[in-house]
Amino acid sequence: MNQVRILGVGAGAPSLRLLTADVNAAWDRKGGRGQAGLCGSDEDSLTLAWDAATAAIDAAGLDAGVIDGLWWGTSRPPFLDGPSHAILSSALGLAPHVAGILCSGSPHSGIEALLASADAIKAGSARFALVVASDDLRPAPGSSYETRAGAGAAAFVLADEGGGARIVSRVTRSRPLLDRYRGDGDTSQRDIYDGRLFRERIFLPLVAEVTDALAGEDISSWSVPDPDGRLGSVVAKRAKAPNLTCAPIYSELGDTGAAAAMLGIIGGLADIGTSAAVAYGGGRATAVLFETELPVAGTEHLASALREGKPVSYSKALRVRSQLIAGGETVPMGVPPESALFVRGAEEMLQLLGGRCVDCGTINTPPSIHPHCANCGGPKLEAVQLARQGTVHTFVINYTMPAPFEAPLPIAVLDLDDGSRIMLQVANDGSQVEIGRRMRLVLRKYAHERGVPVYGFKAQPITESQS
């Protein structure tokens, strides 16, 4: 069987942070330290996955088109039942014949995606495999989990040769026990029924079964599950795990659910030695052992990927989680997301395609509205992906829009590096937008319309650490 090697890694973090103290204050509880990652209204498990996957593909030095399969693990796919995997594949620019699976059902799904992708590499059915774990946990307001539930993503590019690290071994244990779960009709996770019961008879015994299996290995760094902010340290103590590379992730983003194990071990893949990623959820526990010979490409960007979260009020957090909803009607999208325009335009929107004129080279965006070149009138255009970076030519900040729009909304006209021009919404903090500012394009959610998330590219200022 082939080796399973890691060519590159990437991480994704949401733009917002919710402080424990603010949650506690809302519920008349005292104090509280720490924070959790929170998706803005244009972010979700898919956009986080896109951020991490794009970074991992870049780190691996690959063209997205050569990737044979996408294995994606998340407990909250944007569609409970629908085209989540196909949308992410398309937005990443993966080939139309791309293989892979959407693993879901519990926070254990991230590591399940990793194991399944590793199997494809081992078997030789995939030469390059992309595995992404992402989550955007949605706790019930007032639940004990609310201060802890976070969001984040991690992605690895696997192959049978190259890269700085490999997967050495793995162990999984499965028992039919109920912990946190969502049933039909639940919009948020139900909290643990009995904290002591969970700790003593469910979580710790199950995790111990997989960590005990690693006894005797010389493990230099660990990522362990920590569903309540205390149990992680108990696991670490019992496993005699000294170096917890997951610690900075938990303190920045809280529990990232399906992403926790892979995000937590990125720090381990930065240092030579053996590291262990332990995942837990849905009555299952898994430990994966990695051997790092050289720091894996992309690990150096972990810190900058986690930075730049903006603390928001508790009421804002409820709003972005759709748990505090204004009365009155919202203005519906003129084009329903189930309609023909979205069928015709699916790929040109998700991949931000233009039509390059064969005669004069002008890029016309998008192709479906340009049967002829806008510059020379020529009828021959070929689809091309627009450049993903550019410079602000001009911009506005819209303060006056009806619901569901959120003001202020910066919108920028960009001169992209391929010579084309595009006007897009600006993601995150629009206060950094100015003429001449360098921007990159990132996948974000433009709307959530009739229950359907609508994705497209937005512009984001390039920070110093990214340039």
Add this chain to the structure above:
Amino acid sequence: MSWNKVAVVGAGLIKMGELFDQSYEQMAAGAFSAAVEAVDKGFDPSQVEAAFVATQRGTLWGQEGIGGNTIPTAIGLAGIPCTRIENACPSGSDAFRVGAMAVASGVHDVVLVIGVEKMRDKSTEEGLLSRAAAGHPIFTRGETAPVLFAPFATRHMAEFGTTREMLASVAVKNHYNGARDPYAHFQNEITIEQVLASPPVCYPLHLLDCCPQTDGAAAVLLVSAGRAHEFTDKPVFVAGFGVATDHPYLHEKDSFTEIKVTRIASDRAFQMAGITPAEIDCAEVHDCFTITEILDIEDLGFVEKGRGGIASLEGETSLTGRIPVNTSGGLLAKGHPIGATGVAQITECWWQLRGQAGDRQVEIRNGFALQHNAGGRGSGVAVVNILTNRNGI
């Protein structure tokens, strides 16, 4: 010299505003009646052979499918030929142009051009602002009307040093004129400080940089030039017109310091009229936002490119300035009932050329007035009409 095949013998409008008590049909009847009454030697409505009606957004008053059949019955002319013209913000201007061509062709001798628009039968949120969700799901998401012009302001400020005070001076001047126009929506004067202190709408534009939402209607009567003296001894003639189109989306604009269609449409109109911009005595131009008028006066050739802001601040476009612009108060003060706007601008030009503009009358030296609208998402269409009081026949 000029084209001069068509004469305007009557023109009128109703008082603009939030006309909650008037229906679309009642507004149309009021405007038609005003135009008929304005004909010097009297006008029998049954002389109207055909009508062209401009209404841009039927969706704003609740009837999505307006056709040519909507107006004639409402104004007592049931059965006459009638065609609806929808060509974005220049709908009224273009209905005038098409009406003039219908007369010039010899098919009709007497044509009614009427513009009617209900902007306030729906709430602001469900009405004009709802366009934030219309159009392309990505490229126009969040694109309310100010988004179509504010990027030009940002760029004009960066390239030419245009300031918010210069933008504000346009609103101050147009409100000054509007205070002298009995038909204007707003009839109060404002100061630069008030414009600067008004709430932000869409950076860099604030509330008083924006035209209001206005209900309104306006009508003009066109006749073949040879029959003009049956109706009046002071006819105003159509000297020329021009239309130009451009790509609809903002990201397709080559420049954010000019509205290209305005330049091309006005070149065509000036060529047809055989005159230069310097011969225009006054102009009604599209000032949906203050920046738009600054771009207009540059692109129409009244001031050098880049000088629109300083020229406005220094009063070159005031009633007594070198080239008076928007003597009626413009869209900013008179209002912008979209389909009616162009026809109302024509009416102002007609009054000015006939010396009937009262307190806002400007000096008519050469006998030419220009009317202009631009619009259509990212200024994808502009229409320019030039009128004259000179009889070129």
